[in-house]
Amino acid sequence: MRDVNRRLWTAASVAAFIATVLAWSWLADQHLAPRVTALLLVGPPLLIVPAVLVARRILDAAPTAERAVKVSRVLHAWLMFFFGMSVIAAALTADAWRGPVLPVPHVVAAVLVYATGAFGVLTVANLALRGFGAPFAISLSRRLATDWLYSRTRNPMVLAFLAFLAAVGLWHQSALFVLWDLALVSPILLFYVKHYEERELEIRFGEPYRRYRASTPFLWPGRPRA
8 A cells, every 4th residue: 555655646746747847838938927027036936935834834743754755745846836937937037127237248157057057967866866866846865865966065956956047147147137046046945945854854864864964064065074
């Protein structure tokens, strides 16, 4: 019965991923009015906060590994959908709400976009090969990834995502895009990591994760502490 439930949850996660990609594709084909753009830039990220609070409360009510897996699958799908909608809207309409122009040469911005994008791909590969997991709620890590990129920071994927968004803002030479990334997206994503994900990983991996958390920097890469 447990194997059947696991397969059902995996199928549901894949279905949610497919539905989300279809929704992203639909949004990418739309011509967004300014008011709709503003709503998509601010609304979806803000919807992450109550979802994280509810998920943490459900998790703390019965802190078991089985419940952590189920709650995390739902919350990851929620994050994937809403953050994705907001990022797509931002990328499609960035020139319309650029704000003060950042005098960054396009060649420099392009290098940063490709570099941060490559860094993101490496974090996904790192998680897949060492943690047996995949992002976007497809598969939670089945083993604690603590080496390669994860030996320098506990959250290389989050760092790559936020750095990539900042690089895209520089590509558009948009001060408002960079501000949106730093002042709205970053705090909400880091709130999710600190308030929910760290607790969820502690429940699923126990003492090994607590040792890893104590010895490895949270976000900015550094040397592991003794």
